[in-house]
Amino acid sequence: MLNRRQFLAASSAALANQLFGAPSTSKIPEAKLEALGVVALREGKKYRASYCDIRIVRLRSQSVSMRMTSERGTGRTLSVPNISEESSFGFGVRVIVNGAWGFASSPLVTPEEIARVTGEAVIIAKANAAIQPKPVQLAANKTYRDRWVTPHEKDPFDISAQEKIELLAAATSEVKKNVRILTGTAALTFRSDDKYFASSEGSSIQQYLLQTYGNVDATAVDAEKGISRTRNYVPTQASAGWEYVPQMNLAENAGVIREEVLEHLAAPPVRPGKKDLLLMPNHLMLTIHESVGHPTELDRSLGYEANYAGTSYLTPATIGKRIASDHVTIIGDRTSRRALATCGYDDDGVKTTRFTIIDKGIFKTFQTTRDQAHLINEKQSHGCSQADSWATVPFQRMPNVWLQAGSESTTLDDLIGGIDDGVLIDGRGSYSIDQQRYNFQFGGDAFWEIKGGKKRGMISRVSYQARTPDFWQACDGVAGQSYWRQYGTTGDAKGEPTQINAISHGCSPSRFRQINVLLTD
Amino acid sequence: MLTRAEALQLAEKTLKLSKLPECRVIIETSEQAYTRFANNGITTAALGLRFTATIEAAREGSTGSASTDDLDDASLEAAVRRAEEIASIAPPSAEWMPDPGAQEFPDTRDFDEKTASARSPEMIPHIKTVIDAARAKGLVAAGLVERTHRVTAIANKRGLRASHRGADSGVTATIRAADGSSSGWAGHPATRFSEIDSAKVAADAIEKCLRWKSPRRLDPGNYTVVLDATATGDLVRLMSNAFNARGADEGRTFLSKRGGGTRLGEKMFPEFITLRSDPFDPRLPSSPWTNELLPARPMAWIDKGVIANLSYSRYWASKTGKAATPAPGNTILEGSDTSQADLIASVKRGLLVTHFFYIRAVNPQTLQQTGLSRDGLFLIEDGKITDAVVNFRFNESPVRLLQNTRKVGRSIRIRGLEGGIMIAPPLVADDFPFTSISDAV
Numbered sequence: 026m027l028n029r030r031q032f033l034a035a036s037s038a039a040l041a042n043q044l045f046g047a048p049s050t051s052k053i054p055e056a057k058l059e060a061l062g063v064v065a066l067r068e069g070k071k072y073r074a075s076y077c078d079i080r081i082v083r084l085r086s087q088s089v090s091m092r093m094t095s096e097r098g099t100g101r102t103l104s105v106p107n108i109s110e111e112s113s114f115g116f117g118v119r120v121i122v123n124g125a126w127g128f129a130s131s132p133l134v135t136p137e138e139i140a141r142v143t144g145e146a147v148i149i150a151k152a153n154a155a156i157q158p159k160p161v162q163l164a165a166n167k168t169y170r171d172r173w174v175t176p177h178e179k180d181p182f183d184i185s186a187q188e189k190i191e192l193l194a195a196a197t198s199e200v201k202k203n204v205r206i207l208t209g210t211a212a213l214t215f216r217s218d219d220k221y222f223a224s225s226e227g228s229s230i231q232q233y234l235l236q237t238y239g240n241v242d243a244t245a246v247d248a249e250k251g252i253s254r255t256r257n258y259v260p261t262q263a264s265a266g267w268e269y270v271p272q273m274n275l276a277e278n279a280g281v282i283r284e285e286v287l288e289h290l291a292a293p294p295v296r297p298g299k300k301d302l303l304l305m306p307n308h309l310m311l312t313i314h315e316s317v318g319h320p321t322e323l324d325r326s327l328g329y330e331a332n333y334a335g336t337s338y339l340t341p342a343t344i345g346k347r348i349a350s351d352h353v354t355i356i357g358d359r360t361s362r363r364a365l366a367t368c369g370y371d372d373d374g375v376k377t378t379r380f381t382i383i384d385k386g387i388f389k390t391f392q393t394t395r396d397q398a399h400l401i402n403e404k405q406s407h408g409c410s411q412a413d414s415w416a417t418v419p420f421q422r423m424p425n426v427w428l429q430a431g432s433e434s435t436t437l438d439d440l441i442g443g444i445d446d447g448v449l450i451d452g453r454g455s456y457s458i459d460q461q462r463y464n465f466q467f468g469g470d471a472f473w474e475i476k477g478g479k480k481r482g483m484i485s486r487v488s489y490q491a492r493t494p495d496f497w498q499a500c501d502g503v504a505g506q507s508y509w510r511q512y513g514t515t516g517d518a519k520g521e522p523t524q525i526n527a528i529s530h531g532c533s534p535s536r537f538r539q540i541n542v543l544l545t546d
Numbered sequence: 547m548l549t550r551a552e553a554l555q556l557a558e559k560t561l562k563l564s565k566l567p568e569c570r571v572i573i574e575t576s577e578q579a580y581t582r583f584a585n586n587g588i589t590t591a592a593l594g595l596r597f598t599a600t601i602e603a604a605r606e607g608s609t610g611s612a613s614t615d616d617l618d619d620a621s622l623e624a625a626v627r628r629a630e631e632i633a634s635i636a637p638p639s640a641e642w643m644p645d646p647g648a649q650e651f652p653d654t655r656d657f658d659e660k661t662a663s664a665r666s667p668e669m670i671p672h673i674k675t676v677i678d679a680a681r682a683k684g685l686v687a688a689g690l691v692e693r694t695h696r697v698t699a700i701a702n703k704r705g706l707r708a709s710h711r712g713a714d715s716g717v718t719a720t721i722r723a724a725d726g727s728s729s730g731w732a733g734h735p736a737t738r739f740s741e742i743d744s745a746k747v748a749a750d751a752i753e754k755c756l757r758w759k760s761p762r763r764l765d766p767g768n769y770t771v772v773l774d775a776t777a778t779g780d781l782v783r784l785m786s787n788a789f790n791a792r793g794a795d796e797g798r799t800f801l802s803k804r805g806g807g808t809r810l811g812e813k814m815f816p817e818f819i820t821l822r823s824d825p826f827d828p829r830l831p832s833s834p835w836t837n838e839l840l841p842a843r844p845m846a847w848i849d850k851g852v853i854a855n856l857s858y859s860r861y862w863a864s865k866t867g868k869a870a871t872p873a874p875g876n877t878i879l880e881g882s883d884t885s886q887a888d889l890i891a892s893v894k895r896g897l898l899v900t901h902f903f904y905i906r907a908v909n910p911q912t913l914q915q916t917g918l919s920r921d922g923l924f925l926i927e928d929g930k931i932t933d934a935v936v937n938f939r940f941n942e943s944p945v946r947l948l949q950n951t952r953k954v955g956r957s958i959r960i961r962g963l964e965g966g967i968m969i970a971p972p973l974v975a976d977d978f979p980f981t982s983i984s985d986a987v
Contacts, residue, residue, distance in 0.1 A: 103640035109611035461986035
């Protein structure tokens with residue numbers, strides 16, 4: 026066990042600043058990080074580990090929010106700001122001993138602790154090997170000595186909190202301009218990962234990953250009817266710096282959602298039944314995530330997530346078969362610009378890439394890590410290994426998964442014009458899908474009726490339910506590249522104990538024929 | 547891991563670094579050990595230690611929060627300075643309330659030494675028990691054995707000092723047919739690792755898997771249901787946040803009355819429905835303090851069918867002239883002495899549900915949820931289980947579920963697939979709306 030006195034006396038923040046503090050134009054990792062990495066690799070060798078890697082990670086986040094609400098009794102607008110920052114620094118060591126994985130981690134980044142924790146990982150691997158039907162097999166990988174940084178112009182952690190709160194106050198004030206709005210909230214969140222990876226195969230990789238999120242919402246209540254509604258504006262969550270924040274146009278869109286939440290409050294309920302759907306990118310992204318992203322994870326398909334997230338309706342035998350209409354081409358991609366799962370190297374040290382998951386409706390391949398590729402007779406990993414912290418085990422996580430745009434001549438109006446009786450759905454709502462990713466049900470943030478080829482007024486209480494392969498076969502139109510937008514989801518849960526992942530999904534507005542539309546509460 | 551005394555000492559030391567009139571320091575440490583298994587083998591195992599120091603500083607209603615897991619004096623001082631710097635920038639919050647002063651916090655007896663220290667040698671025998679039982683029947687096991695040990699200490703400038711340690715553990719197992727044609731699940735969460743009965747977990751999951759053969763496709767529709775205790779807990783636990791007085795007063799929850807006011811005091815449920823929370827319940831002890839640093843205490847939310855209390859934050863209590871009351875720290879739905887076999891025997895035609903999956907709110911106000919049955923859905927005819935049934939999706943609110951409940955069985959501690967914990971009984975309810983078929987196994 027960790028020596029308590031040693032634990033309490035350590036000086037890790039100063040070390041983290043030394044290791045990760047200074048931005049560098051160098052293409053090789055910081056020498057002190059490499060020296061710490063060598064400690065784990067040397068210990069792993071001493072214990073006869075056939076493979077060893079170490080990740081030294083510093084995570085930082087800053088959340089800034091402003092809520093403006095009508096005071097009980099007076100109706101006066103009250104402001105409730107909040108600013109909080111978190112940081113976390115530590116390391117995790119993986120080893121393969123006797124054909125089994127072992128992992129251990131610690132928040133104390135010292136050579137002595139790295140040596141001790143590597144020994145812990147070896148003990149765990151040896152214990153696991155007793156119940157290990159087949160030895161772990163790693164796909165071949167090139168070795169790299171490199172540095173990679175999320176492309177950005179201004180680091181958001183260098184911008185004053187005051188500037189951020191003022192921006193949010195302006196957006197929230199815009200929401201509260203109508204006295205019928207009970208509450209408006211706006212928030213900005215910034216996350217960074219300083220990450221160092223070294224492996225016994227010779228890789229040494231340092232990365233700096235940045236993410237920037239923002240949102241604004243408006244809530245209104247009709248007490249007589251007993252209805253409460255909230256409308257959200259959530260711009261693309263992005264791997265980007267502060268330069269992205271003005272492009273979010275929070276205040277401008279705050280005015281739009283202010284009016285739309287009031288319209289939604291009075292909107293008539295949907296008439297349920299089979300209808301055509303026109304799904305906007307900020308909605309369809311989540312349908313892609315749940316019904317294409319998750320079922321094409323190889324670990325799920327092979328039963329490794331059976332106890333929690335579930336398995337998949339797709340198996341290796343489905344490769345080469347039609348699972349969607351020929352309008353549907355889906356790409357797995359950890360290189361796309363500003364996408365949340367974009368980085369230089371995954372947590373196996375594999376250089377990130379893009380690969381085709383569905384080609385014109387035909388299922389091509391699964392998402393993989395190094396220890397999975399051989400299970401579908403592939404020679405290389407698709408670079409999908411990820412852990413959400415230094416304290417957690419890397420495993421297969423979703424890359425950015427996006428739907429290719431349709432023909433450039435296909436416009437949003439063309440798609441709407443082809444609908445006689447349908448619903449246009451904008452934004453995220455309720456979402457649920459079964460453990461093999463067949464039956465799903467999605468709500469949305471706002472709904473408009475489409476009648477006779479035209480978008481009409483807002484409607485309410487809409488969900489749709491479908492069976493995944495039927496739904497994607499029912500796709501008969503995808504708008505062109507100029508309509509293509511990418512949106513992120515930042516709380517994707519998988520694994521036990523649960524780990525969180527952030528991913529982007531891009532698409533253009535798309536049309537789906539004769540989907541079961543439900544009337545909800 | 548730090549001891550309670552060491553954590554408190556660190557909180558005190560950090561507090562002394564603060565220069566603003568208001569400061570709260572929270573020291574949290576946790577150690578987690580777990581082993582996962584799937585396809586009849588171990589897949590991952592880990593031992594991890596985490597530490598967080600959170601500093602919340604305030605001056606005249608302006609607040610700042612900074613947290614770090616760096617423990618040295620310089621790092622802690624830097625975090626204090628950062629929290630104070632943020633507080634000096636932030637505009638004042640209209641809802642800020644000063645921290646309470648010294649409090650007497652009860653001991654909720656949430657700790658067991660052997661649970662807190664269990665490692666691979668204690669965990670692997672449980673996994674072997676499950677895998678061996680599955681293999682003996684030609685089945686495939688996946689699951690998790692885990693334990694956590696947490697120590698928390700709090701100190702503030704108004705003289706409040708508190709520390710708490712807790713430990714918890716659990717085993718879950720999913721047993722599937724080798725060809726993927728059936729699946730069963732069982733779990734056993736326990737505050738004491740020594741109480742975990744992995745042989746029973748394996749037997750229950752195997753029984754569900756073997757029984758769920760050649761399932762029938764029934765039409766979607768409203769069914770009488772018998773919910774296993776885990777299935778009850780999956781839904782009923784989602785009610786606990788709705789007892790928030792502010793949400794009810796503002797017209798945003800099922801406890802809001804049309805035209806204004808709340809449904810406090812109204813009889814909304816059958817006489818035998820009592821929903822409460824109790825930090826001292828040995829089956830599921832919870833924190834001795836609330837998130838507003840007031841002593842936790844037992845509260846009834848629904849008492850014999852009547853809405854008995856709403857939880858008031860200190861701010862909302864000050865705005866409404868009420869006393870602050872704790873929000874639910876845990877949730878307990880009272881049971882009865884009726885066995886689950888008797889519940890099943892009381893049903894002419896209905897469905898027995900093992901548990902639910904991917905439950906999400908459809909309407910946060912009515913608490914309508916959607917989700918799916920999983921790992922064992924069975925037809926009950928004339929009081930007996932007759933057939934396996936293809937899974938369904940539901941759209942229902944736990945409020946309506948409890949209003950339609952006919953009988954409850956014996957309450958036990960449960961842990962749902964998505965992590966929700968409570969003490970819940972199996973129950974029989976009418977008119978449960980299954981709205982579409984799910985082909986998933």
